[in-house]
Amino acid sequence: MLIKLSGGKVYDPANSVNGEVRDVYVDGGKIVSPDYGARVDKEYDLKGRVIMAGAIDPHTHIGGGKVTIARTLMPEDHQMDEVAHTELTRAGTGHALPSTMITGYRYAEMGYTAGFEPAVLPANARQAHMELGDTPMIDKGGFVMLGSDDFILRLISEKKDFELIKDYVAWTMRAAQAIAVKIVNPGGISAFKFNQRKLDLDERHPYYDLTPRDIVVTLARALIELGVTHPVHVHGCNLGIPGNVESTLATIRAADGLPLHLTHIQFHSYGTEGDRHFSSGAARIAELLNKNPNVSIDVGQVLFGQTCTASGDSMRLYAGAKHADPKRWVVMDIECDAGCGIVPFRYRDKSFVHALQWAIGLETFLLCEDPWRIFLTTDHPNGAPFFCYPHLIRLLMDRGFRQDMMQKVNPDALKYSSLPTLNREYSLYEIAILTRAGPARSLGLKDRGHLGPGASADITVYFDKADREAMFTKPELVFKNGELIVRDGKVIKVVQGATHVSRPEYDKAIEKPLKEYFDRYHTMRMENFKLSDDEIIEGGRGEIVVQPTKARTQ
Amino acid sequence: MTARDEGAGLGERPTSELYENVTCPFCGLLCDDLEISRTGSTLKVLKNGCGRAHGGFERTLHDAQPMVKGKAVELSQAIEAAAGLIKKAQLPLFGGIATDVDGVRAALSIADRSCGVIDHALSEGQFRNLKVLQSNGWIMSTLTEARNRADLFIIVGTDAHKLHGRFFERIVCTPESMFEDMSSKRTVVFIGEGLDTSAAMGPRIDEVITLPCKLDKVGEVLAALRARLRGTDLKALEPANDATGMVSGSKRTGFLSNLLPKQRTAKTPSSPRTQTIDGVSLADIDALAERCKNARYGVMVWAPPGLNFPNADLTVQIISDVVKNLNVTTRFAGLSLGGNDGVVSGAAVGGWQTGYPLRVSYATGKPEYDSYRYSIGRMLAEKEGDLLLWIATFSPDIVPPETNLPTIVLGTPGLKLKKTPDVFIPVGTPGMDHAGILVRCDNVVSLPLKNLNRAPLPRAADVLAALEAAL
Numbered sequence A: 001m002l003i004k005l006s007g008g009k010v011y012d013p014a015n016s017v018n019g020e021v022r023d024v025y026v027d028g029g030k031i032v033s034p035d036y037g038a039r040v041d042k043e044y045d046l047k048g049r050v051i052m053a054g055a056i057d058p059h060t061h062i063g064g065g066k067v068t069i070a071r072t073l074m075p076e077d078h079q080m081d082e083v084a085h086t087e088l089t090r091a092g093t094g095h096a097l098p099s100t101m102i103t104g105y106r107y108a109e110m111g112y113t114a115g116f117e118p119a120v121l122p123a124n125a126r127q128a129h130m131e132l133g134d135t136p137m138i139d140k141g142g143f144v145m146l147g148s149d150d151f152i153l154r155l156i157s158e159k160k161d162f163e164l165i166k167d168y169v170a171w172t173m174r175a176a177q178a179i180a181v182k183i184v185n186p187g188g189i190s191a192f193k194f195n196q197r198k199l200d201l202d203e204r205h206p207y208y209d210l211t212p213r214d215i216v217v218t219l220a221r222a223l224i225e226l227g228v229t230h231p232v233h234v235h236g237c238n239l240g241i242p243g244n245v246e247s248t249l250a251t252i253r254a255a256d257g258l259p260l261h262l263t264h265i266q267f268h269s270y271g272t273e274g275d276r277h278f279s280s281g282a283a284r285i286a287e288l289l290n291k292n293p294n295v296s297i298d299v300g301q302v303l304f305g306q307t308c309t310a311s312g313d314s315m316r317l318y319a320g321a322k323h324a325d326p327k328r329w330v331v332m333d334i335e336c337d338a339g340c341g342i343v344p345f346r347y348r349d350k351s352f353v354h355a356l357q358w359a360i361g362l363e364t365f366l367l368c369e370d371p372w373r374i375f376l377t378t379d380h381p382n383g384a385p386f387f388c389y390p391h392l393i394r395l396l397m398d399r400g401f402r403q404d405m406m407q408k409v410n411p412d413a414l415k416y417s418s419l420p421t422l423n424r425e426y427s428l429y430e431i432a433i434l435t436r437a438g439p440a441r442s443l444g445l446k447d448r449g450h451l452g453p454g455a456s457a458d459i460t461v462y463f464d465k466a467d468r469e470a471m472f473t474k475p476e477l478v479f480k481n482g483e484l485i486v487r488d489g490k491v492i493k494v495v496q497g498a499t500h501v502s503r504p505e506y507d508k509a510i511e512k513p514l515k516e517y518f519d520r521y522h523t524m525r526m527e528n529f530k531l532s533d534d535e536i537i538e539g540g541r542g543e544i545v546v547q548p549t550k551a552r553t554q
Numbered sequence B: 001m002t003a004r005d006e007g008a009g010l011g012e013r014p015t016s017e018l019y020e021n022v023t024c025p026f027c028g029l030l031c032d033d034l035e036i037s038r039t040g041s042t043l044k045v046l047k048n049g050c051g052r053a054h055g056g057f058e059r060t061l062h063d064a065q066p067m068v069k070g071k072a073v074e075l076s077q078a079i080e081a082a083a084g085l086i087k088k089a090q091l092p093l094f095g096g097i098a099t100d101v102d103g104v105r106a107a108l109s110i111a112d113r114s115c116g117v118i119d120h121a122l123s124e125g126q127f128r129n130l131k132v133l134q135s136n137g138w139i140m141s142t143l144t145e146a147r148n149r150a151d152l153f154i155i156v157g158t159d160a161h162k163l164h165g166r167f168f169e170r171i172v173c174t175p176e177s178m179f180e181d182m183s184s185k186r187t188v189v190f191i192g193e194g195l196d197t198s199a200a201m202g203p204r205i206d207e208v209i210t211l212p213c214k215l216d217k218v219g220e221v222l223a224a225l226r227a228r229l230r231g232t233d234l235k236a237l238e239p240a241n242d243a244t245g246m247v248s249g250s251k252r253t254g255f256l257s258n259l260l261p262k263q264r265t266a267k268t269p270s271s272p273r274t275q276t277i278d279g280v281s282l283a284d285i286d287a288l289a290e291r292c293k294n295a296r297y298g299v300m301v302w303a304p305p306g307l308n309f310p311n312a313d314l315t316v317q318i319i320s321d322v323v324k325n326l327n328v329t330t331r332f333a334g335l336s337l338g339g340n341d342g343v344v345s346g347a348a349v350g351g352w353q354t355g356y357p358l359r360v361s362y363a364t365g366k367p368e369y370d371s372y373r374y375s376i377g378r379m380l381a382e383k384e385g386d387l388l389l390w391i392a393t394f395s396p397d398i399v400p401p402e403t404n405l406p407t408i409v410l411g412t413p414g415l416k417l418k419k420t421p422d423v424f425i426p427v428g429t430p431g432m433d434h435a436g437i438l439v440r441c442d443n444v445v446s447l448p449l450k451n452l453n454r455a456p457l458p459r460a461a462d463v464l465a466a467l468e469a470a471l
């Protein structure tokens, strides 16, 4: 069936289309070229509307053990947002830690057609994919966590052959069915198990002869040589510590030209100026970032209200547990593999610290010049739940609104940030880069995030409202693979998205030392550690899309 | 229903087969290194099974057919009859839920669609943990982490060996650990009398210490430990302002009077040498406190079903407190065992699909959670609900509570039912008759269960889906 979306203003940065009035044609779930020639079966008159590809959240904690522990930890957060079933949709709960089905529905209702879980522990990958499998509507994928697992720490500290390290990385991506690799507090989660409470970039690990720098550089190089599109996704050292801007700057320099993605950089951009020894380091980060085209970031914007922080960073979340609100929290040491921490949190606009975190995030957005290297995230749910995105978009696009909001926050905080002096307003084109084209390009999603012929017909149509928050809260139409799934901000059809993976090559011989390792130390057999494709797709849970990787190099 | 539901393909199964790396679904440890052979419909555990595993895999396969009111019928007729009962029900109760992840998914789906209540047969034990999670949280470890890292295991009031036949073998007394230079020797402390300590032996074990107290008093001993760790001089405390700190720790004031042991209040404590807390001398508690502080990585182990006494969640609470206290200076973590019959999977899938670890009612269309109100055991006792659908696919002992309500049972053949249900549908055991997934007791690792081709029994998940489709 050929569908024509006529007369809308199209924002498709991947194809350099900036608000031109164009017709978009869809057939067989794909975008097709206008001279396709077939008879139009269904036409939508979209004059005055804004058309973009479906949005992509490249970093959102929506599936996996720690998310479900967080869900279980916070019943009162769900009680204010219990959602009844309808003829079409399942019941569930929402707000900060939405249940899986509600996550899928609400992302779609906000015009998102993909979301990526950035912290898949290898030991917990099966559950992460089960949860993503129960998240309808959107495409998804996972970044597998490495860098505090004892196997890689052994490989690196014993200076094993680099090809072996690459094999292990590629094997783990395959076993955990991941599209990318994430490092969380490099070596720090492991160090915490040895009772170390802090691990800076060049500090030696308490047990293994290596430093976080070694881990970051090794994995950055490994992924490049494996041909994986998304560079190593780094949650750096010293999360949340005043002064951590120094280790973040040092991490950027450590990459020394190697591609690197620094995630929720807001939490890593703190200086120590002022009476309270807490100030914004955003300007320094942005300056270095502007000069280092090999580095991309996402922000992890803080917005005010109740949420729950959930991270693999057991070391830093334990340190932050004293701020838990409400007063309960979980920290776990996991399987000689990773860890996690879950600390409920309420960001208050009158708090000096929280207001400054808010300002630092916005500063980062406004100071980074290249929109292709910065992605719009709140690190859901860590900085704020994902439903706040439209509010964040308005803060970026509307200076007057931003100034009004600044009136409401702790005024002292703004003295330690350059936010009040920044006049930049994001354009719709730039927002389309931040929320579609940029993440798709960075993650290597060949056929997502754009509206060129051959792309999957994941399309969002908005009313062009001056109030950008209202505009982005409730799209008029959302198409997934060419099917209309949302109308006027409500799900009208439930579909199942795909799971995106990437599969760099590896030498199967890696399974020999791995099997021995599993048999000697683990409580799980290597054979059972690996996730099969069937486990992901059975029961009608969508398809697996293998995104291309470049050839492996040395 | 799909071909698989009818066990199609089984006709072509080889008469005998050998299976390696088999996951055992018969307790929450989910050991996945078993070797099992099948001849016809008879399974034999060849390697790595404990007694419970042998009992589970090798149990007699009873003949079983779908039944309506005790009469054998076709599966489709049983489904039709069951769907009829669900359609009539105003508040159907979905209990048991002793099934795999897909079974829980399907049970949640039909409970949602039919506005019912859903709870697991073993929730009572699990909520001893969940209440603590939902009020204070905790610091926890997992099986592999504990296996490699712990230099001190404290087993709290739980007969771990009896409940989990391979716990000591696989986690505590392992031939190797990843950090031999740091935790080559382990001390094992048992708190509670009559616990089987026999498995804590071998070259890895340094000392085995028992602090004998009545099992329902382990909380008191731990509370004294907590007090000592916090530097409280127990001698100076009045019984009313109890050393256990349970008054302040508990919101349930009435509870203290139940727990305060009469003989202790009668005793006049003298010196730490002679003062005892429920039979354990204060000196021993002090020695344990020292051991804890000096441990590099201590692990406090319990199984929620082991703490089978009133208000046992307060004991879990104290475990959580003690562990948190110790982490100020060293590393310590809890490790909860238990998790049999899919109870952890139930809470996990419930958690991700509804936000709540079961004990959820969909009566209003929305998931509503109440760990007291939506206990199906309580509801049946108080004559709430008007239909019981019970799922028990693993142990034949997971039987429905007594009730006069119309009852549908999706059960493993040989389920020890006390009464003929209105509809009985025999279903397969995940990990024997079909493949599946279960979440392990540590709530992190989930393991694939293999289809060992034992019997052509349908999956509970598929029967539930067929039932839902028939509504």
Ligand code: SF4
Binding pocket: B024, B025, B026, B027, B028, B029, B030, B031, B048, B049, B050, B051, B052, B053, B164, B165, B166, B167
């Ligand atoms: S300990 Fe538990 S999981 Fe392991 S073999 Fe025995 S019953 Fe099975």
Ligand SMILES: [Zn+2]
Binding pocket: A059, A061, A118, A263, A264, A379, A382
């Ligand atoms: Zn994150």
